[in-house]
Amino acid sequence: MAKAFAALAARRKDFLHKLSAKLVAEYDLIATEELAVRNMSASARGTLEEPGRNVTQKAGLNRAILDSAPSTFLNMVRYKAAEAGGGLLIANTRKLKPSQRCPCCGSIAKKHLDVHVHDCSCGARRGRDHAAALVVLHWALDEGGRARPPLPLRQSSGRDGRASCCLQAA
Numbered sequence: 433m434a435k436a437f438a439a440l441a442a443r444r445k446d447f448l449h450k451l452s453a454k455l456v457a458e459y460d461l462i463a464t465e466e467l468a469v470r471n472m473s474a475s476a477r478g479t480l481e482e483p484g485r486n487v488t489q490k491a492g493l494n495r496a497i498l499d500s501a502p503s504t505f506l507n508m509v510r511y512k513a514a515e516a517g518g519g520l521l522i523a524n525t526r527k528l529k530p531s532q533r534c535p536c537c538g539s540i541a542k543k544h545l546d547v548h549v550h551d552c553s554c555g556a557r558r559g560r561d562h563a564a565a566l567v568v569l570h571w572a573l574d575e576g577g578r579a580r581p582p583l584p585l586r587q588s589s590g591r592d593g594r595a596s597c598c599l600q601a602a
Contacts, residue, residue: 445504452508456516462509463521463572465530465564467502521572528571535566 455462506522513520523530532540537554550556550563558566 448505448508452505452512455509456512456518459518461519461521461572462513463523463568464506465523465525465528465568467506467525521575523568523571528567530564530567530571531560533564533567535563535570 510520529540532542534541534550534552534554534556535558536556537552539552539554541552543550543560548560550558550560556563
């Protein structure tokens, strides 16, 4: 059994090396959010007074988070980007609030974790992860001193006809 786990770990490490090398080779600037892996993989057991809910599901999620080795991957990207002369910027998630901030107007609206669509009063409508990625991208371009490319204005496929994105000045 130990051999099987060692082989799996070697394959995972090989995959992370190849993926990080590919990203560094393809992009001059890489930006990501600061990840609190310890918080993400915290136990859901709770206490005797207040027992946790969905403990089995959370244990499986924790295993998947730790198996994906986000910290190891980020460290590989960090040193490879430094060697290649590229940039890696890590956004302070607590300060930037990418999953709450609108990528178009910058307004902040708290959302529960079960809300999967960013829907702003300015007309922006995107998937929550996509909107957060755009916020981090805009932050990275501003931090890196690069001009932002304009984002095209497209109509959403929703019934309300609101714009799915907004124009950003370059």
